[in-house]
Amino acid sequence: MARWEPNASERLTEAAMELFAERGYGKTTVEDIAARAGLTERTFFRYFTDKREVLFAGSELFVKKVVDAVRSAPKSSSPLDVVLSAYEETNDFFEERRPFARRRNALIAAHPELQERELIKMTSLTTAITDALKQRGTSSAAASLAAEAGLAILRVGFDQWTKDLKDRSLVFHLRAARRQLEAIVGGSKKRTRHG
Amino acid sequence: MARWEPNASERLTEAAMELFAERGYGKTTVEDIAARAGLTERTFFRYFTDKREVLFAGSELFVKKVVDAVRSAPKSSSPLDVVLSAYEETNDFFEERRPFARRRNALIAAHPELQERELIKMTSLTTAITDALKQRGTSSAAASLAAEAGLAILRVGFDQWTKDLKDRSLVFHLRAARRQLEAIVGGSKKRTRHG
Numbered sequence: 001m002a003r004w005e006p007n008a009s010e011r012l013t014e015a016a017m018e019l020f021a022e023r024g025y026g027k028t029t030v031e032d033i034a035a036r037a038g039l040t041e042r043t044f045f046r047y048f049t050d051k052r053e054v055l056f057a058g059s060e061l062f063v064k065k066v067v068d069a070v071r072s073a074p075k076s077s078s079p080l081d082v083v084l085s086a087y088e089e090t091n092d093f094f095e096e097r098r099p100f101a102r103r104r105n106a107l108i109a110a111h112p113e114l115q116e117r118e119l120i121k122m123t124s125l126t127t128a129i130t131d132a133l134k135q136r137g138t139s140s141a142a143a144s145l146a147a148e149a150g151l152a153i154l155r156v157g158f159d160q161w162t163k164d165l166k167d168r169s170l171v172f173h174l175r176a177a178r179r180q181l182e183a184i185v186g187g188s189k190k191r192t193r194h195g
Numbered sequence: 196m197a198r199w200e201p202n203a204s205e206r207l208t209e210a211a212m213e214l215f216a217e218r219g220y221g222k223t224t225v226e227d228i229a230a231r232a233g234l235t236e237r238t239f240f241r242y243f244t245d246k247r248e249v250l251f252a253g254s255e256l257f258v259k260k261v262v263d264a265v266r267s268a269p270k271s272s273s274p275l276d277v278v279l280s281a282y283e284e285t286n287d288f289f290e291e292r293r294p295f296a297r298r299r300n301a302l303i304a305a306h307p308e309l310q311e312r313e314l315i316k317m318t319s320l321t322t323a324i325t326d327a328l329k330q331r332g333t334s335s336a337a338a339s340l341a342a343e344a345g346l347a348i349l350r351v352g353f354d355q356w357t358k359d360l361k362d363r364s365l366v367f368h369l370r371a372a373r374r375q376l377e378a379i380v381g382g383s384k385k386r387t388r389h390g
Contacts, residue, residue: 148343152340185381
């Protein structure tokens with residue numbers, strides 16, 4: 001029987017991130033990760049299905065937090081406010097994980113198979129948000145547009161947050177991206193063409 | 196040597212769409228498709244790598260048309276106008292293909308592996324548009340936001356277009372989706388919270 005190991009998940013994650021940085025993602029095995037963490041492979045597989053999941057285990061929790069926040073948002077809020085407030089509630093979750101998030105972003109950018117997985121996760125997040133908005137009574141088209149506009153803001157805001165040398169908060173960067181999207185969507189020079 | 200067959204690609208596409216509707220996508224083989232079209236499997240493989248590509252061959256052309264239009268847009272246009280004008284230029288391309296687009300949409304909605312492929316294609320489109328906007332001098336964040344806002348409008352506009360019982364044009368639906376996005380992004384009830 002495997003014995004209980006304190007902080008096994010955190011130790012495995014830390015070991016994996018070290019090894020991905022030292023040897024590269026492709027050359028790191030589950031065996032290496034477990035050895036570096038001073039744990040067995042069997043313990044690894046109690047927490048993660050494979051080495052890729054070390055990078056994605058947190059996404060499940062993120063999606064759950066966001067969808068719960070959308071579901072419990074005040075009825076009077078506009079769809080985009082609902083989505084962005086839900087993202088803002090994850091500020092502290094990410095603040096604790098900024099060094100991890102930075103290394104994770106760099107790894108994903110360098111590996112197409114990780115990009116694909118991230119893409120699919122983000123799409124299932126958008127679908128879950130769209131459904132939660134529709135359950136609040138938002139029309140299907142407006143729910144899709146608000147969820148996708150929210151995702152655009154999250155992508156840009158998150159990217160700026162990971163790159164910010166001044167370490168300003170995710171909320172700061174989400175609001176900046178929202179204002180920028182407002183300027184882009186509302187600020188057409190040719191409004192009358194589309195009016 | 197395979198002899199030249201007139202309209203082979205169109206005949207194969209038509210045969211595939213018929214069979215997907217009659218037997219289901221999963222139960223249709225390349226052999227079936229070639230036989231229905233009165234052509235050989237060898238001829239099929241000169242046009243498509245597999246049966247899935249029957250549904251995606253047109254996307255390459257669509258991406259090329261859109262990216263070319265972004266590249267040749269007037270310097271004075273705003274990033275979102277550039278993207279949407281590029282999508283509007285594909286109006287006639289899609290008008291000729293509305294029945295195909297409707298059947299294709301239904302197939303993709305029913306098959307997760309096709310959804311995944313569509314998602315990856317749409318992401319590479321967004322990346323190509325973002326890069327083309329950056330080459331025009333748009334900042335990286337603004338280029339991403341305009342490309343993703345454009346994609347949100349395309350998704351919703353295209354979906355409404357395939358469902359429209361009145362057969363109004365893609366341009367009509369893109370403009371309607373744009374106005375709706377403007378209302379969603381600009382129309383927050385709590386602007387001051389984010390100001």
